[in-house]
Amino acid sequence: MSLPFELVAQGKVREVYAVDDDRLLLVASDRVSAYDHVLPTPIPDKGRVLTALSVWWFEQLAPVLAEHGAEHHLLAAGDDLLASGVPAELTGRSMLVRRLEMLPVECVARGYLSGSGTVEYQRTGAIVDVPLPAGLVEGSRLPEPVFTPSTKAEVGEHDEAIGFAQVVDAVGADRAEVLRSLTLALYRRGAEIAEQAGIVLADTKFEFGTAADGLVLADEVLTPDSSRFWPAMTWSPGAPQPSFDKQYVRDWLTTSGWDRVSPPPDLPEDVVAATRDRYVRAYEQLTGLPWN
Numbered sequence: 385m386s387l388p389f390e391l392v393a394q395g396k397v398r399e400v401y402a403v404d405d406d407r408l409l410l411v412a413s414d415r416v417s418a419y420d421h422v423l424p425t426p427i428p429d430k431g432r433v434l435t436a437l438s439v440w441w442f443e444q445l446a447p448v449l450a451e452h453g454a455e456h457h458l459l460a461a462g463d464d465l466l467a468s469g470v471p472a473e474l475t476g477r478s479m480l481v482r483r484l485e486m487l488p489v490e491c492v493a494r495g496y497l498s499g500s501g502t503v504e505y506q507r508t509g510a511i512v513d514v515p516l517p518a519g520l521v522e523g524s525r526l527p528e529p530v531f532t533p534s535t536k537a538e539v540g541e542h543d544e545a546i547g548f549a550q551v552v553d554a555v556g557a558d559r560a561e562v563l564r565s566l567t568l569a570l571y572r573r574g575a576e577i578a579e580q581a582g583i584v585l586a587d588t589k590f591e592f593g594t595a596a597d598g599l600v601l602a603d604e605v606l607t608p609d610s611s612r613f614w615p616a617m618t619w620s621p622g623a624p625q626p627s628f629d630k631q632y633v634r635d636w637l638t639t640s641g642w643d644r645v646s647p648p649p650d651l652p653e654d655v656v657a658a659t660r661d662r663y664v665r666a667y668e669q670l671t672g673l674p675w676n
């Protein structure tokens with residue numbers, strides 16, 4: 385698909401194009417990644433579902449942003465993009481956003497212990513400079529949500545957990561405090577809405593930028609690609625929790641005998657269909673809206 389815009393950033397499953405000096409187009413693909421590999425088989429509608437979910441979350445989070453004197457970067461999505469020269473086949477999986485000065489911090493909020501957080505906790509009893517109580521296990525709910533920032537790794541590298549002091553060094557003390565309080569407030573609101581939908585928001589990553597009028601929430605928000613979503617019904621601390629969206633893919637890859645080093649195999653049609661269904665159900669359960 386060729387676009388009349390310059391490609392300015394490429395992620396595993398998304399691209400960023402420059403529309404003009406002040407606006408960017410974030411395009412979500414149907415690609416899915418697992419075990420740090422982009423799989424060769426697309427998941428139909430994944431890009432459209434995750435874009436629609438981000439658009440919905442920006443609306444839900446606007447009051448929390450306003451309480452903190454911040455805004456979000458979304459300008460337009462869907463059919464409104466046609467006027468900006470976005471081809472019709474891309475409008476459903478694209479967001480027109482304000483071009484910002486991006487802050488060099490991944491703002492991670494965790495309500496549960498999982499993944500790299502568990503590894504760090506088992507090593508030190510904390511997540512960098514965030515002390516945690518003894519006796520926690522993979523999947524444990526934390527006494528309070530915690531802010532556990534990381535660096536923004538180059539594509540293909542892993543983000544590195546950093547302490548609050550490093551956030552202060554990067555953005556200054558006042559802005560670091562706002563990032564922490566706003567990240568936790570956005571997580572709490574997201575977790576509250578997800579809980580009402582029977583979904584555990586275990587953790588999420590926000591990205592922020594700045595514009596003349598202050599702090600702006602950027603990137604995608606509260607999607608299964610930027611967050612860990614677990615079905616609340618099956619939450620059981622003590623082992624890796626089933627992912628709401630990627631568990632079929634992970635389980636099939638494990639049984640397929642793939643060595644997680646060589647290029648990953650194609651997914652069978654039933655795994656593709658079941659995974660598409662999980663993305664659609666995540667959208668419908670969280671938003672309460674039917675997926676058209």
Ligand SMILES: N#Cc1c(N)ncnc1-c1cnn(Cc2cccc(F)c2)c1
Nearest residue numbers: 393394395398399457482483484602603
């Ligand atoms: N959002 C946003 C944004 C903004 N509003 N202003 C300026 N820059 C960015 C921006 C640039 N890269 N990324 C991350 C990224 C990488 C790869 C693919 C993606 F879709 C996204 C975010």
